[in-house]
Amino acid sequence: xxxxxxxxxxxxxxxxxxxxxxxxxxxxxxxxxxxxxxxxxxxxxxxxxxxxxxxxxxxxxxxxxxxxxxxxxxxxxxxxxxxxxxxxxxxxxxxxxxxxxxxxxxxxxxxxxxxxxxxxxxxxxxxxxxxxxxxxxxxxxxxxxxxxxxxxxxxxxxxxxxxxxxxxxxxxxxxxxxxxxxxxxxxxxxxxxxxxxxxxxxxxxxxxxxxxxxxxxxxxxxxxxxxxxxxxxxxxxxxxxxxxxxxxxxxxxxxxxxxxxxxxx
Amino acid sequence: xxxxxxxxxxxxxxxxxxxxxxxxxxxxxxxxxxxxxxxxxxxxxxxxxxxxxxxxxxxxxxxxxxxxxxxxxxxxxxxxxxxxxxxxxxxxxxxxxxxxxxxxxxxxxxxxxxxxxxxxxxxxxxxxxxxxxxxxxxxxxxxxxxxxxxxxxxxxxxxxxxxxxxxxxxxxxxxxxxxxxxxxxxxxxxxxxxxxxxxxxxxxxxxxxxxxxxxxxxxxxxxxxxxxxxxxxxxxxxxxxxxxxxxxxxxxxxxxxxxxxxxxxxxxxxxxxxxxxxxxxxxxxxxxxxxxxxxxxxxxxxxxxxxxxxxxxxxxxxxxxxxxxxxxxxxxxxxxxxxxxxxxxxxxxxxxxxxxxxxxxxxxxxxxxxxxxxxxxxxxxxxxxxxxxxxxxxxxxxxxxxxxxxxxxxxxxxxxxxxxxxxxxxxxxxxxxxxxxxxxxxxxxxxxxxxxxxxxxxxxxxxxxxxxxxxxxxxxxxxxxxxxxxxxxxxxxxxxxxxxxxxxxxxxxxxxxxxxxxxxxxxxxxxxxxxxxxxxxxxxxxxxxxxxxxxxxxxxxxxxxxxxxxxxxxxxxxxxxxxxxxxxxxxxxxxxxxxxxxxxxxxxxxxxxxxxxxxxxxxxxxxxxxxxxxxxxx
Numbered sequence: 083x084x085x086x087x088x089x090x091x092x093x094x095x096x097x098x099x100x101x102x103x104x105x106x107x108x109x110x111x112x113x114x115x116x117x118x119x120x121x122x123x124x125x126x127x128x129x130x131x132x133x134x135x136x137x138x139x140x141x142x143x144x145x146x147x148x149x150x151x152x153x154x155x156x157x158x159x160x161x162x163x164x165x166x167x168x169x170x171x172x173x174x175x176x177x178x179x180x181x182x183x184x185x186x187x188x189x190x191x192x193x194x195x196x197x198x199x200x201x202x203x204x205x206x207x208x209x210x211x212x213x214x215x216x217x218x219x220x221x222x223x224x225x226x227x228x229x230x231x232x233x234x235x236x237x238x239x240x241x242x243x244x245x246x247x248x249x250x251x252x253x254x255x256x257x258x259x260x261x262x263x264x265x266x267x268x269x270x271x272x273x274x275x276x277x278x279x280x281x282x283x284x285x286x287x288x289x290x291x292x293x294x295x296x297x298x299x300x301x302x303x304x305x306x307x308x309x310x311x312x313x314x315x316x317x318x319x320x321x322x323x324x325x326x327x328x329x330x331x332x333x334x335x336x337x338x339x340x341x342x343x344x345x346x347x
Numbered sequence: 348x349x350x351x352x353x354x355x356x357x358x359x360x361x362x363x364x365x366x367x368x369x370x371x372x373x374x375x376x377x378x379x380x381x382x383x384x385x386x387x388x389x390x391x392x393x394x395x396x397x398x399x400x401x402x403x404x405x406x407x408x409x410x411x412x413x414x415x416x417x418x419x420x421x422x423x424x425x426x427x428x429x430x431x432x433x434x435x436x437x438x439x440x441x442x443x444x445x446x447x448x449x450x451x452x453x454x455x456x457x458x459x460x461x462x463x464x465x466x467x468x469x470x471x472x473x474x475x476x477x478x479x480x481x482x483x484x485x486x487x488x489x490x491x492x493x494x495x496x497x498x499x500x501x502x503x504x505x506x507x508x509x510x511x512x513x514x515x516x517x518x519x520x521x522x523x524x525x526x527x528x529x530x531x532x533x534x535x536x537x538x539x540x541x542x543x544x545x546x547x548x549x550x551x552x553x554x555x556x557x558x559x560x561x562x563x564x565x566x567x568x569x570x571x572x573x574x575x576x577x578x579x580x581x582x583x584x585x586x587x588x589x590x591x592x593x594x595x596x597x598x599x600x601x602x603x604x605x606x607x608x609x610x611x612x613x614x615x616x617x618x619x620x621x622x623x624x625x626x627x628x629x630x631x632x633x634x635x636x637x638x639x640x641x642x643x644x645x646x647x648x649x650x651x652x653x654x655x656x657x658x659x660x661x662x663x664x665x666x667x668x669x670x671x672x673x674x675x676x677x678x679x680x681x682x683x684x685x686x687x688x689x690x691x692x693x694x695x696x697x698x699x700x701x702x703x704x705x706x707x708x709x710x711x712x713x714x715x716x717x718x719x720x721x722x723x724x725x726x727x728x729x730x731x732x733x734x735x736x737x738x739x740x741x742x743x744x745x746x747x748x749x750x751x752x753x754x755x756x757x758x759x760x761x762x763x764x765x766x767x768x769x770x771x772x773x774x775x776x777x778x779x780x781x782x783x784x785x786x787x788x789x790x791x792x793x794x795x796x797x798x799x800x801x802x803x804x805x806x807x808x809x810x811x812x813x814x815x816x817x818x819x820x821x822x823x824x825x826x827x828x829x830x831x832x833x834x835x836x837x838x839x840x841x842x843x844x845x846x847x848x849x850x851x852x853x854x855x856x857x858x859x860x861x862x863x864x865x866x867x868x869x870x871x872x873x874x875x876x877x878x879x880x881x882x883x884x885x886x887x888x889x890x891x892x893x894x895x896x897x898x899x900x901x902x903x904x905x906x907x908x909x910x911x912x913x914x915x916x917x918x919x920x921x922x923x924x925x926x927x928x929x930x931x932x933x934x935x936x937x938x939x940x941x942x943x944x945x946x947x948x949x950x951x952x953x954x955x956x957x958x959x960x961x962x963x964x965x966x967x968x969x970x971x972x973x974x975x976x977x978x979x980x981x
Contacts, residue, residue: 152540178701180543187541191534194557203552204542209699211687253538260542 099165100124101264101294106160106170108141108150115141117318119160123311125263128286128295130309130326132302134346138318139298143266146296147183148176164264181208184257185266189273190249192241192256197224197233200241200252204260219259227255228285247278254285258293265289267297271304283308302342306330314338366876370791376783377792380804383843387811390822391630394623401617409624415588415599417618424621426628428588432505432598433629436580437573439509439594440516444573445566447513447718448520449555452562454715455521456528457550467719474726475518476961478904480932481954483582484939485729486511488736488947491583500595503585509594511579514725516569523568523644527561528554547708560643567640571633575812577602577907578932582939586612601629602814602907609817609910626818630811637810733958737951745952750916750934754945759953761920765834765928766960768921769909770899772838773845778895780842781849785891788850789857790879809847816844816908825912832912835924840908845898852894856887861981889975896968900961906932931957 101123108116116138123129131139141150148169150156161168169179181204193200201220210216220237224230229251233244241252250270257265267286271279286308289295299305305312306326313323314335322329322338333339340346399406404424412425455464491507494500500507531554539549555562585597586607599607607613608622748758784805792798820840830836860883868878884891913933921928931953938950 147541149537149540152537175701177543177545177704180541185541187534187538189534191532191538193535193538193553203539203544207542207544207548207552207699207704211699213688256538256542 102163104161104163106142106145106158106162108138108145108159109157110153111155115318116145119320121313121320121323123294123296125294126290126292127310128290128297128308129311129313130305131296131298131313131315132300132305132341133315133321134341135300136317137315139315140268142315143268143296143298145170146264146266147180147185149185151176181260182262183264183266184260184262186250186253186257186268186270188269190246190253192244192249192252194240194242196238197241197244197252198237201256201259204256208260223255223259224252226258226289227251228281228288229255245278247274247281250274250278250282251285254282254289258289262293264294264296267295269298269300272300279304314341316341362874366874369876370787373783373787373791376780377787377801379780379784380801380808380846383808383846384804386823386843387630387808387815387819390819391623391627391815394620394818394822395627398617398620398624401620403617404621413590415604417604417621418613418616422617424617426601426625428590429599429601429604429625430628431590431592432584432588433574433600433602435592435594435598436505436508436512436584436600437570437576439505440512440573441566441570443509444513444516444569445520447721448517448565448569449524449562450715450718451517451722452521452524452528452565453550453555454712454719456525457546457554458712458715467723470723470726471518471521474514474722476900476965477729478906478932478957478961479515479576479578480582480904480906480935480939481729481733481958482511482515483579484935484950484954485732486579486583487939489728489732494595498595501585501597503583503587503597504595505584505598506594508576508580508584511583512573512576514722515576515579516572517722519572520565520569523565524558524562527558527565530561531557545704545708547711548704551711560646564640564643567636567643571636571640571810574636575602575629575633575814577606577812577814578936581606582936601625602812605629605814605818606907606910609814609821609907623818623822626815630815633810633812634807637807641806641810733951733954736948737953737955740948740952741955749918750929754943754949757949759931759934759956761917762929762931762934762953763956764920765913766903766931768834768924769837769841769928769930770903772834772924773841773902774895774899776838776842777845777849777898781846781895781898782853782891784846785850785853785857786879786884789854790883791875805847805850808843809851811844813844813905813907814910816840817911819843820908821911831925832914832927833925834921834928837909837912837928837930838924840912841902841905844905844908845902848898848901849891849894852897853887853891856890856894857883859890860886889971893968893972896964896971900964900968903960903964904932904957906930906936909933910936931960 103119103121103123106116106119107114119142131142133139144150145158146162146169148158150158158170161170163169164182167174169183193203195203198220201223202216205216205219210219221230221234224233229248232248233252241249244252250273254265254270271282274282283304286295286297290310297305297309309326311324312326312329314321314329314333314337316337322333322335324334329338330342333342398404399409403422405412409424409426411427412423413427414423414425415428416423455467459467486507490510491500491502491504494504494506495502498506535553535557536549539553544552580600580603584600584603586599586603587597588599588604589596591598605622605626608619613619744756745758746763747760748756749761750759751757788798788802792801817840820836824830824836824839825832830839864882864886865878868882869875873881909930910933913930914927915929915934915937917927917929935950935953935957938946938953941947
């Protein structure tokens with residue numbers, strides 16, 4: 083059983099303090115998927131990771147909430163300092179970490195339960211039992227995810243009956259319900275139509291006022307639209323990272339420029 | 348370039364004619380299912396008719412009466428005691444076996460490593476392969492005395508049967524629940540982990556509810572199995588039809604009554620035809636349960652959503668049943684929530700810290716892991732007990748003597764021969780029939796109403812309680828066809844019983860042959876039958892053989908179907924198919940019912956022989972499967 087080191091520091095919300103990533107390496111067996119990545123993530127901003135397929139963006143994203151721990155044969159090295167705690171330390175419990183770092187997946191994956199139960203699941207397992215409190219949390223989360231108006235009258239109906247875009251916003255609400263500091267988004271719009279995509283992009287713009295958003299996307303234009311900072315990855319390495327405007331208009335590395343102009347995909 | 352001349356033309360005409368004949372034969376093999384189902388229905392309906400038209404019998408009293416005294420001057424045929432006995436035992440077995448099995452499946456699916464899975468799954472298979480008569484013997488020898496001594500139960504009591512049958516249905520519950528749990532998409536688990544849930548919370552709050560219909564189906568199938576169970580009940584639950592729900596009393600179930608008639612303990616009269624009426628009730632009950640469960644399982648296997656699509660009129664019964672179960676579980680959850688709220692108001696609940704959540708997980712893992720341990724320990728105790736009882740009886744004389752009133756002189760020479768002859772004949776009849784039916788259904792049949800009807804019939808045949816096959820054998824083969832109490836009758840009964848097993852296994856083997864093989868052959872001008880015979884069948888051979896061996900290992904341990912026909916004494920071994928015969932499972936039963944320990948030793952020794960034969964058969968089947976996988980280059 084893992085002991086949570088300095089648990090209070092993890093649960094305390096702090097301002098300031100960027101997230102520092104230092105020398106992160108991820109191995110799947112002998113496959114070196116993420117190669118020595120170091121960077122600073124600014125709090126309460128949107129950071130996008132772009133790059134061709136297989137460059138390690140999703141693997142890197144999954145390091146932040148230690149989802150890679152679930153994969154047999156996967157090894158992670160390095161450190162990520164969040165609020166003064168190295169979350170990659172073996173002594174940090176992934177279960178506790180994931181209440182601070184939420185995730186939204188590529189394909190919307192609501193549970194086969196009611197809309198209410200989907201959102202209430204997170205708070206419930208973290209100890210919130212009173213019905214009144216849960217109702218409040220559900221309503222707030224659905225409002226923050228800009229879907230409250232659409233579902234407020236059918237909270238007891240199955241979440242599987244929602245459209246793809248609504249389901250994804252439900253998943254975002256679900257992640258928000260546990261009050262994370264960081265939200266990880268793994269290509270959240272790739273399974274959605276343009277209208278739903280636009281809604282979610284608007285949502286991301288609102289979210290960054292309160293949360294730190296890390297988003298992986300295949301869609302360069304989306305990264306340009308939505309993010310404050312962009313990191314370009316290629317074959318496991320972080321080639322370039324900086325303000326989005328600068329990366330897209332004036333990239334330093336030739337590789338970055340080649341990718342952005344479509345010389346390879 | 349192949350020259351076309353008169354010879355070629357004649358050749359092709361003959362070829363087409365042969366092909367037509369073969370397809371007709373295969374079609375007949377598949378359609379035999381209709382004849383067999385008809386035979387069962389005829390048996391039950393005709394027998395029930397004679398029963399209900401007997402002047403001593405009142406049909407209202409049959410369904411509502413609470414006294415079952417089938418013999419004597421003033422017989423009373425009220426079925427309620429038999430129903431209560433069946434409900435008590437089958438219900439009790441399911442109440443114990445379902446949680447145990449679901450817990451074990453949860454452990455296997457969500458917590459066990461690959462290594463543990465690969466060790467536990469074969470053990471469950473072993474549990475499934477042990478014949479019911481062996482369980483019955485164990486219940487009689489070890490379980491019943493415990494209940495007698497520590498619980499003050501009657502000499503024969505329902506509790507012993509309940510405990511043993513609960514273990515017997517474990518393999519069914521575990522395997523179907525495991526399938527259902529594994530069918531829950533992995534992205535749901537990921538979503539739950541992403542929200543910071545522990546493995547235990549994910550398993551119990553997300554995966555298990557998502558697999559609930561499959562779990563329900565598994566318990567239904569376990570229930571059907573328990574209702575049809577005969578030999579355990581016959582040996583240990585008793586033969587007095589008490590109308591009671593007290594597990595420590597002696598009871599008689601429907602299946603046990605029919606078997607009692609078979610063993611000849613009941614003098615001729617309306618009691619004998621009563622067996623058919625009881626058999627009809629038993630058949631209908633198991634049929635309904637199996638039908639509902641099958642619909643649910645079909646939904647899971649085809650990955651269909653259990654939420655009704657508009658306008659989908661099929662599977663209405665299954666959906667209604669699921670809705671009923673979901674409504675009742677919702678109701679149960681509401682009760683639980685109310686109790687929780689009450690408790691929270693009464694005293695301040697402890698905060699749900701991380702430590703407590705991990706404690707819950709550790710306790711949970713121990714509980715579900717423990718259920719697997721229970722099953723394994725039971726198996727070990729059973730095998731150990733039987734071996735220690737029977738090993739002293741194994742000797743050369745044991746194998747070469749005839750059964751005798753004097754246990755020291757008794758042996759199983761004609762018994763082994765009888766079983767071997769029986770199996771040989773059963774294979775002879777069932778293999779061509781079963782494989783032929785499978786070939787027709789998989790290779791030639793089109794998806795018509797008739798084909799689907801045939802498939803449903805075959806599936807239903809698989810769910811018929813084994814004692815009903817015994818009734819059918821008596822009515823059709825012995826009485827109607829006048830085949831006497833012979834090897835022929837016995838093997839025909841067993842043929843019908845194992846047919847669904849062979850058909851399913853053969854179809855699976857055929858399905859595993861890639862479609863490209865068939866297409867390549869047809870592309871070169873081969874007829875359908877030619878492509879099947881030359882390219883599909885040879886590659887499906889090992890799977891088919893394994894299926895046949897599996898079927899025979901079921902048949903060799905079955906007592907109830909042959910109970911009406913088999914003998915318990917013989918002076919000579921059978922020498923023709925019309926001769927009477929003894930068989931291993933029935934001899935075990937016969938000797939078990941004698942109170943003297945020496946006969947129990949004989950029974951145990953015979954069980955050892957039976958288990959050895961089963962072990963050898965399964966070893967052969969596994970070797971065939973292994974060799975064919977290794978040699979497979981596609």
